[in-house]
Amino acid sequence: MWAEERQQQILTLLNSHSRVEADALAARLNVSRETIRRDLKQLEAAGLIRRTHGGALVGPSISEQPxxxxxxxxxxxxxxxxxxxxxxxxxxxxxxxxxxxxxxxxxxxxxxxxxxxxxxxxxxxxxxxxxxxxxxxxxxxxxxxxxxxxxxxxxxxxxxxxxxxxxxxxxxxxxxxxxxxxxxxxxxxxxxxxxxxxxxxxxxxxxxxxxxxxxxxxxxxxxxxxxxxxxxxxxxxxxxxxxxxxxxxxxxxxxxxxxxxxxxxxx
The missing domain is CATH 3.40.50.1360 (Rossmann fold)
Structure with a gap:
């Protein structure tokens, strides 16, 4: 699975659950915890999530003007x-x-x-x-x-x-x-x-x-x-x-x- 595909799945899970654990992601996506750590770091750098100890939270939402x-x-x-x-x-x-x-x-x-x-x-x-x-x-x-x-x-x-x-x-x-x-x-x-x-x-x-x-x-x-x-x-x-x-x-x-x-x- 490409990094982009994993990261899209991580974002989809966050939209549903608001919080994800790194160990659970590694098991679900069949990759190492280090791979998940890199994915979360990249998503945080893009402003899409907030990393926490052991996982991640939904990042800041962009609202709409009237x-x-x-x-x-x-x-x-x-x-x-x-x-x-x-x-x-x-x-x-x-x-x-x-x-x-x-x-x-x-x-x-x-x-x-x-x-x-x-x-x-x-x-x-x-x-x-x-x-x-x-x-x-x-x-x-x-x-x-x-x-x-x-x-x-x-x-x-x-x-x-x-x-x-x-x-x-x-x-x-x-x-x-x-x-x-x-x-x-x-x-x-x-x-x-x-x-x-x-x-x-x-x-x-x-x-x-x-x-x-x-x-x-x-x-x-x-x-x-x-x-x-x-x-x-x-x-x-x-x-x-x-x-x-x-x-x-x-x-x-x-x-x-x-x-x-x-x-x-x-x-």
């Missing part, structure tokens, strides 16, 4: 990411889209694509797609309880409905994405929704501006190896490609008098 604050932050970067994400969609595709400020920007750009179907829990996404004069898109809004923070539906009803559906693509915008930990959310309901969308989509796309890269929040939903495409304005895509992301697309913000520049990198 949704309305996020809507007006890093707008140029999100628009560049949204424009690159539209290139992933062709007429006739069905897409899952979760709730977030970046996916809201994506929905506005997606309105120009003809004959697309969208399944979403985001009220902002649904409104953007249905009110655009250029849109010819079928929108299915998942039912459920409306969240207190983001204008979106969550809970058992929304998850059950999403679980009965299938899509060609899933577009999610997590709180953080890290080469070792993978994609993560702060809110558990948002994490559950993103996880079910990824599970039932043929192709999985993460939209994350550079401020979210190399960041870990409290609920990891998948490793990088489960992500088909990462679209971001990040400067260095190499660690994410090495971690197993199928394709990294670097979306550059629009400069005055220039078009969006997109650099595709394949593993």
């Amino acid at each position: 949704f309305r604050d996020r809507l007006v932050a890093r707008i140029a970067e999100k628009e560049a990411i949204a424009a690159a994400a539209v290139d992933q969609v062709k007429p006739g595709d069905c897409c899952f889209i979760d709730a977030g400020s970046t996916t809201s920007a994506f929905a506005k750009a997606l309105a120009s694509v003809e004959g697309v179907s969208v399944i979403t829990n985001s009220l902002d996404v649904a409104v953007a797609l249905r009110t655009s004069p250029a849109a010819n898109i079928e929108v299915l809004l998942l039912g459920g309880s409306v969240g207190r923070e983001a204008p979106a539906t969550y809970g058992v009803m929304a998850i059950e409905q999403a679980g009965q559906l299938r899509a060609d693509l899933a577009f999610i915008s997590p709180v953080g994405i890290d080469p070792v930990a993978g994609a993560s959310y702060f809110d558990l309901a948002e994490a559950d929704m993103a996880r079910i969308m990824l599970k039932h989509a043929r192709r999985r796309v993460v939209l994350a501006d550079a401020s979210k890269c190399n960041v870990v929040s409290r609920m990891v939903i998948c490793p990088c190896s489960d992500i088909d495409v990462l679209i971001s304005d990040l400067a260095d895509p190499v660690p994410f490609r090495q971690a197993g992301v199928g394709e990294v697309i670097q979306a550059r913000p629009i400069q005055s008098g220039q078009a969006v520049s997109k650099s595709r990198r394949r593993s």
Whole structure:
């Protein structure tokens, strides 16, 4: 087993139990205690855990800014990411889209694509797609309880409905994405929704501006190896490609008098 795989399993266990013992990890992963010690040291250096005598605890969680604050932050970067994400969609595709400020920007750009179907829990996404004069898109809004923070539906009803559906693509915008930990959310309901969308989509796309890269929040939903495409304005895509992301697309913000520049990198 590669070090990255062991470390991902350690993080998964910590998300479930909050604390792990080094001896138990060594036995579970069939490696020496010294190997586990090195893994824990590397995870601590990355800011993902806190080592203790004989084991480790969950590291500091990265929380989210209020949704309305996020809507007006890093707008140029999100628009560049949204424009690159539209290139992933062709007429006739069905897409899952979760709730977030970046996916809201994506929905506005997606309105120009003809004959697309969208399944979403985001009220902002649904409104953007249905009110655009250029849109010819079928929108299915998942039912459920409306969240207190983001204008979106969550809970058992929304998850059950999403679980009965299938899509060609899933577009999610997590709180953080890290080469070792993978994609993560702060809110558990948002994490559950993103996880079910990824599970039932043929192709999985993460939209994350550079401020979210190399960041870990409290609920990891998948490793990088489960992500088909990462679209971001990040400067260095190499660690994410090495971690197993199928394709990294670097979306550059629009400069005055220039078009969006997109650099595709394949593993």
